[in-house]
Each structure stands twice: as structure tokens, then as C-alpha cells.
Amino acid sequence: MERIIFTTDSSLVLAELLQGVRHDQLFVVADKHTVGFCDKLLEKVNWMPLNVAVVDCGEENKSLVSVARVWSMLSKRGARRSSILLCVGGGMVTDMGGFAASTFKRGMRCIYVPTTLLAQVDASLGGKTGFNLDGLKNEIGTFSEPERVVIDVSLLQTLPVRERVSGYAEMLKHGLLSDMEYLERLLVCDTNVPEREEFLELIKKSVSVKNDIVTQDPNEKGIRKALNFGHTIGHAIESCSMMRRENMLHGEAIALGIIAELYLSVREKGFPGEVYRRVREFIKRYYPTYPVMEHADTLYELMLHDKKNDRKGVNFTLLEDVGQFSINNYCTKEQITEALNQI
């Protein structure tokens, strides 16, 4: 956890982290929205960033074009391995910027400042970088940790409610992977008016759940697959929505994936039905729905593309109980269709 810094004033933290870094050796990547945060973030270092790559917002710009723009800035402006790339934004920016940093001269220094709840509790943690190819999520990427992740909860104050709800889906997943007490707190927390102190505690717990699992298995050979809970079906829904140029958020897709994979867990692993019903009800209340049955065949095709697959079929992480997961389960198309039907 020592690389993760919690704060309510990231400009102070950055002033410390950037001590001794030469002005022209700091590089920034942000999107059109988060670039507006940069002046404030860097106000205590007393200079404006010289080298800024601004990419277009949205998952569809987590692309080779954006990565190439960052590489090009770094190369043209003389970045070195010892230079720093500061990635300011949601998971799109930290994933894509982290990939660019991990491959520029085979790896330069990198700091993330995640600005969305989703990025703070999930995307910026665990050292997975990447971008999308032909609509396939994170088809290209590396395992590479940034030097520091600065989690500033005050940045969430201006985050749209819909974005906050999206990030909350990953916290629900972390709740399901850890213990009933934490899950309980998540299920009674009103995501619309989170009390700041309480919310900070929930975030910290979520970060530690993810960090504990990743530390045990950084390269996803085994138990890290637990974190894919909800994501086999969730990613397929997200890809399907992206192909149709709809405006679905990652966490919105994952929330629906959690319903379906929790249903599979009840059926295949004896996960308690009562907890399933409560989680499903919570998601149904706060998250938009999606006509999954209209796209069931497409969704199945997309699942077959999932990175976790081998030749045995579509690979799922399922739960036996809260905090008890079982990796490498294979489900048939029929089972999957039945699960989709619960969404």
C-alpha cells in the first residue's frame, strides 16, 4: 500500500513528490475535462506544466491514437526514463497513460492522479495498463505499476452522480469478495449523498481489498482472477454497448455483470440466495438497465474473446459465499443465457 497515498489535498502531495524534478522533465496526460484540474494540482510546485498531452474524453478514445499521441509528445520533447508522466483522469487516462509510460524507452517514471471513483477504487490500482483495439477492451496492455497513486477524495466532489454510481459497482464487487460487514455497509450507504468521512473509509477499505489480492498474484496467474468477478459478462455488455455507440459507463455494465454472475454463483456454487436478492435489488434501484436478451448472441461471442479464456470455454470467477471465491469455472451458453435473463 505504500505506493498509494490518500489525501484531501493532492497539490501538497504532488509538490513533495515532484521535488527535484526539472520543470521540462514533467509530462502530463489528461483528457479534455481533467486538463482543467492540472493548474490546481500543480499550484504548489509553482510552475505551469510545459508538456501536456490532451486526449478526447470517453472509453472510445482509450485507443492506439491516444497512446501514440502521448508517445509522440514524450519523444519529441525529450523525455527520459527518469522523467515523470503524470496521468490525471479516470481509468481511461490512467490505463492508457500508464501503458504509454510503461513502454516509453521500456519504462519511465509515472504517477497517477485518478479523478473518478472508479479509477480511485479500481482502475488505477493493481498495475494493469492498456487500451482498446477494435472495440475489444484492454486488448493491448502491460502489467506495470506506477510509482505512486495519489487518491484525493476531494476531487470526487465535482464528479457527476452517474460517474460516482458507476465507480460504486467496483466497491460492491470488493464487498462481495471481502466480508459481509463491509458489504452490509455498502448496501445501506446512499450513493447520492455520501457523507465524506464515511465514504473515505469505504474507499480505503475497497483499495485495501483490491491491493491485498493483487499483491498475492500481480500477473493474474491465479487468485487475482477473483477480481474478474462480474467482469466476464460485464465486459461483454460494455463492449456490446460500445460497438453500438451507446453511452454506457464501465461500472454500469459491471453492475449488471454482477447480477448475472452472482446468479450463476447461486446456481453452481450455492451462494446464499438472500444476499443475491439484496445485491440485485440494490443494483436494480440505482443502475440503468440494458436489453441484454436482445443481444444475447453478440454478448456470448464477445465473452469468447475474453483474455481469461482458454480452450475450455468461457471462464468465470464465481462465489461460494461472501469472501469465498472459486476461479476457473466454465459455464455453457445455456447457463449464461439463463443468467443474462436475470438482469
Place this chain on the structure above:
Amino acid sequence: MERIIFTTDSSLVLAELLQGVRHDQLFVVADKHTVGFCDKLLEKVNWMPLNVAVVDCGEENKSLVSVARVWSMLSKRGARRSSILLCVGGGMVTDMGGFAASTFKRGMRCIYVPTTLLAQVDASLGGKTGFNLDGLKNEIGTFSEPERVVIDVSLLQTLPVRERVSGYAEMLKHGLLSDMEYLERLLVCDTNVPEREEFLELIKKSVSVKNDIVTQDPNEKGIRKALNFGHTIGHAIESCSMMRRENMLHGEAIALGIIAELYLSVREKGFPGEVYRRVREFIKRYYPTYPVMEHADTLYELMLHDKKNDRKGVNFTLLEDVGQFSINNYCTKEQITEALNQI
């Protein structure tokens, strides 16, 4: 060394390595020349490769365009992490294909079959992958080892003499980094008519010199920099030549870099002048020259871009004696110009 397999019949080795791999899960990348080797290489697995990406020959095609072509084939044809990318070619193909494999779904299985002397004794070893950006060598890349490197010396029989001489420059470097006895054998070996048995022994020794150094420092934090001997100036010459669209080979540039950096070693580190003169004479006899003094300023600018640099200036590995190197030396523009003048 267990990942490196020496053979005179790579089709036999591949038949063994590919046992159990499904036909449609083998992917091949080759260039327009080496693609002709593939049928023979795969004759003992009894099937023709289905998925082949062919890239244009030459260092200028070690580019993002080529990498993207490989990514696209892998993605469109349903490659998985457990699929194999077989890279058949010189360092251009193994570096670029290795990069594509190390980043596809954050890393798939990969086997190199280096077909040039340069790739066999250097490029395919040590886990550096990458491609060129805007004329800058290996500006983008990863540290990632293939699962196996199959070194088949019989493939060298059809290699043009000029290519063989180019690869020999890296062997000279390995000689300078190891011991006088090996260097002696290299300096008396006629590169035009290498006896096969003797040559195989020279190759094996070269591979072990490189492997020993890389194993101690895979991510180039310290002593691996020894392998950059000759490359600070050599890479600059190569980049300069590439910008001018000349047809210089990597090893030809490195041979000239060895002269200049050996001269710096004599001046700054007391490297024995007699050995310097013999190595210089050997290189002058077998390698084409280059008008370095006409491009001295450009070359210096290019050196400033070198990945090994930090803010202290141009970073050199120099030699105190054969087998005794000193990393992280900084030389001034004047010293470098004097060294260039010896080429």
C-alpha cells in the same frame, strides 16, 4: 540458458515445442524474406501455418505500423494468452514481434527463431523488445523474455556475407566484455569462410557472455549497461544513416561505435592501446566506413536522445581492459568528437 536451444534442425525442435498446440492457435510473424523459411520450419508439425503476418523487410519497418499489423491479426483471428506467436526473422522481426506478443492481452506465449547472426548472438537474447519511433531506435518497448529462443546455425548458410559480418560486430563486443582468449579467436577467424563447427562454438560463447550479464541485471539498472558498449555512438550512427535513408546495417554501425568507444576507453580508462589498434584494424578491414565527421553535430544530438542518459550528459560504458568494464561515464562533446575522428 535453458530457454535457449541450439540446433541444426529447428523443424525438429519446433515439432516438439508445438506439441499439443492447436493448429489455429499458432500465429507467425515473419518478413517478406523469412516467410519463405516457414514451410520448412513447420514441416515436421505436419500442417501449414494458418495465421501469418508478413511485414516488410528492413529496420525502417520496425515500426508501429508493423506492430499494429501483428496486433490486428492476433485479435481478429482469436489469439489467446495461451496461443503462441512464432517470430521468424532477424532482430527487426523478433524485437517487434516480441513487443506485440508481450503486450497482446498483456502477454501471450512467444517463441523466437532468429534467422540472422545478429539476432542469434544478440537481438533475440535478453528480453528487450521494441520498435522505432520517428527514426529513434527502440523508443518504445518492453522488457519481456520469449518462452524459447531456437538458435539454428544451419539457417546462417544462406545468410549474405554482409549480414554475417554485421552480426559479428556484436560478437566482437562480447569478446571485449569477456576475455582475451575469446577475443583472440574472434580476431583471427575469417568471417568470410567460417568453419561451421568452430563458428558454432564462437556463437555459443557469445550467447553465454550476453546471457550471464543479462541474468544478473534483467532491467538494466546496473551492469547490463556493459552491453551498451559501442552502442551510444553506434546507435547514433545507425539513426543518422536511417534518417538519410541509407542502407547501413546495425552491426556495421556498432563496429564503428566500438572503434570510437574503445578510443575513449584508451584515453579515459587506460584500456591497452595495442588491443585497441588490433580491434580497429580488424574492423577497418572487414566493415564499410562512414563519413562521421560530416555529421558530427547530428550524431551528438542523437546521442542526447539515448535511453541510458540522465541529465548529466551522454552516458557511456567504457573498458579498463578486456573483460573489465566501467558503466555510467560521461564524456564531453569535445571528447566525443575526437573519438569520432578515429573512425
